[in-house]
Amino acid sequence: MDHHRLLSVAFLSFLSLSFISESEPATFKIVNKCRRTVWPGLLSGANTPQLPTTGFELRSGKSRTITIPKSWSGRIWGRTLCAQYSNQTFSCITGDCGSGKLECAGGGAAPPATLAEFTLNGAGGLDFYDVSLVDGYNLPMLVLPKGGKGGGCGATGCLVDLNGACPRELRVARGNGGGSVACRSACEAFADPRYCCSEAYATPDTCSPSVYSEFFKHACPRSYSYAYDDKTSTYTCASADYDIIFCPPPYTSQKLLGSRKDGASLPLVNKTMMYIASRHSNSATASDSSANSS
Numbered sequence: 001m002d003h004h005r006l007l008s009v010a011f012l013s014f015l016s017l018s019f020i021s022e023s024e025p026a027t028f029k030i031v032n033k034c035r036r037t038v039w040p041g042l043l044s045g046a047n048t049p050q051l052p053t054t055g056f057e058l059r060s061g062k063s064r065t066i067t068i069p070k071s072w073s074g075r076i077w078g079r080t081l082c083a084q085y086s087n088q089t090f091s092c093i094t095g096d097c098g099s100g101k102l103e104c105a106g107g108g109a110a111p112p113a114t115l116a117e118f119t120l121n122g123a124g125g126l127d128f129y130d131v132s133l134v135d136g137y138n139l140p141m142l143v144l145p146k147g148g149k150g151g152g153c154g155a156t157g158c159l160v161d162l163n164g165a166c167p168r169e170l171r172v173a174r175g176n177g178g179g180s181v182a183c184r185s186a187c188e189a190f191a192d193p194r195y196c197c198s199e200a201y202a203t204p205d206t207c208s209p210s211v212y213s214e215f216f217k218h219a220c221p222r223s224y225s226y227a228y229d230d231k232t233s234t235y236t237c238a239s240a241d242y243d244i245i246f247c248p249p250p251y252t253s254q255k256l257l258g259s260r261k262d263g264a265s266l267p268l269v270n271k272t273m274m275y276i277a278s279r280h281s282n283s284a285t286a287s288d289s290s291a292n293s294s
């Protein structure tokens with residue numbers, strides 16, 4: 001092989017390599033199927049590229065697609081019952097990020113909040129994602145990979161509205177006698193190291209599920225229910241785009257997901273718990289009519 005040929009081969013393989021690693025950035029399509037406005041919040045992890053937005057308003061039935069830089073990691077959640085007060089401070093009853101503004105600008109979600117967590121283009125070129133109830137729950141959320149080229153690409157999330165079904169001692173009510181608007185983790189509610197997997201319980205062997213984490217796990221079998229729930233709660237996919245849906249319709253989800261092959265062993269919804277939750281349909285996400293007041 002003469003020198004010229006070698007160079008051009010090297011150049012061509014460089015081109016194709018860089019073409020592979022310069023694969024299309026992912027997109028997140030954030031969809032609000034709740035009856036009320038949701039204000040998504042987005043937080044980028046340390047040493048990860050910033051996103052074009054860190055928070056915005058998403059009215060019922062609307063969606064917004066965001067281009068996500070390669071190798072991004074971070075989390076997305078929904079803020080509910082937000083208002084701009086007359087002193088110009090923006091704040092939310094659940095998932096507030098403390099910025100006082102629509103954009104979270106580096107602020108994370110105040111618990112309790114359902115979190116969708118992502119590490120894109122991580123080990124082995126895979127995206128890792130989960131829906132976590134470790135910091136509690138405020139809204140049903142579904143993460144749905146689209147067009148993935150490797151990995152299991154399972155849908156994950158928590159499709160049941162747990163605000164009404166939340167155990168009394170974990171419940172967050174709005175004002176006096178208001179409906180339940182969120183459900184705290186046992187760690188937040190009781191600050192007990194056994195629930196927080198801290199101090200003497202800071203390893204997978206010493207921290208076990210509790211009756212509280214099992215309440216979340218039964219309702220939402222694919223979600224993270226406590227700190228060491230990794231094995232059944234982290235999903236992978238490669239080169240995918242993602243739909244992130246607030247208040248996905250749980251009864252139609254089987255149809256939505258039916259045509260997909262997904263190796264996950266756990267069901268996405270637990271029909272028993274959906275029945276329990278629907279008997280408590282007084283939650284803010286389903287029926288609070290003052291959600292968008294200001």
Ligand SMILES: *[C@@H]1O[C@H](CO)[C@@H](O)[C@H](O)[C@H]1NC(C)=O
Nearest residue numbers: 085086087088089090091100
């Ligand atoms: C603005 O008003 C809200 C609601 O009354 C209050 O919680 C917040 O602390 C106020 N912020 C400032 C900067 O005064």
Ligand SMILES: *[C@@H]1O[C@H](CO)[C@@H](O)[C@H](O)[C@H]1NC(C)=O
Nearest residue numbers: 217218219221267270272273
């Ligand atoms: C579904 O919920 C019931 C009632 O809480 C529970 O006993 C069962 O284990 C749950 N199923 C799954 C797969 O989590």
